[in-house]
Amino acid sequence: MLALVLRLLDGVITLVESRLQALARETAAEVRRVALVVVWTFVAFVFGTLAMLLLAATVIIAFWEEHRLMAATAVTTGFLVVAAVAVFQVRKKLAQRSRISGG
Numbered sequence: 001m002l003a004l005v006l007r008l009l010d011g012v013i014t015l016v017e018s019r020l021q022a023l024a025r026e027t028a029a030e031v032r033r034v035a036l037v038v039v040w041t042f043v044a045f046v047f048g049t050l051a052m053l054l055l056a057a058t059v060i061i062a063f064w065e066e067h068r069l070m071a072a073t074a075v076t077t078g079f080l081v082v083a084a085v086a087v088f089q090v091r092k093k094l095a096q097r098s099r100i101s102g103g
Contacts, residue, residue: 052079 056075063071 056079059075060068060071
């Protein structure tokens with residue numbers, strides 16, 4: 001009877017060990033996936049920022065002779081509108097998160 005209990009316990013320990021190993025593999029894969037997402041998000045942010053700055057410079061240079069102040073104001077206003085929309089979206093998402101979590 002004791003041998004049966006020991007074999008059953010050994011089987012349970014083996015099962016738990018294999019489940020923990022599978023969990024460790026899945027966790028490592030998920031960490032790698034999240035790290036890649038963070039890296040690609042950073043790359044997209046940097047190159048998107050560069051593109052917007054170059055577009056702004058292009059617009060200002062193109063209208064330098066006749067309407068340089070209007071071009072600079074339009075570009076600045078565009079950036080401010082995008083920033084305001086982004087802030088609004090972040091605040092909305094944070095409010096949704098706090099309502100969901102009960103805070």
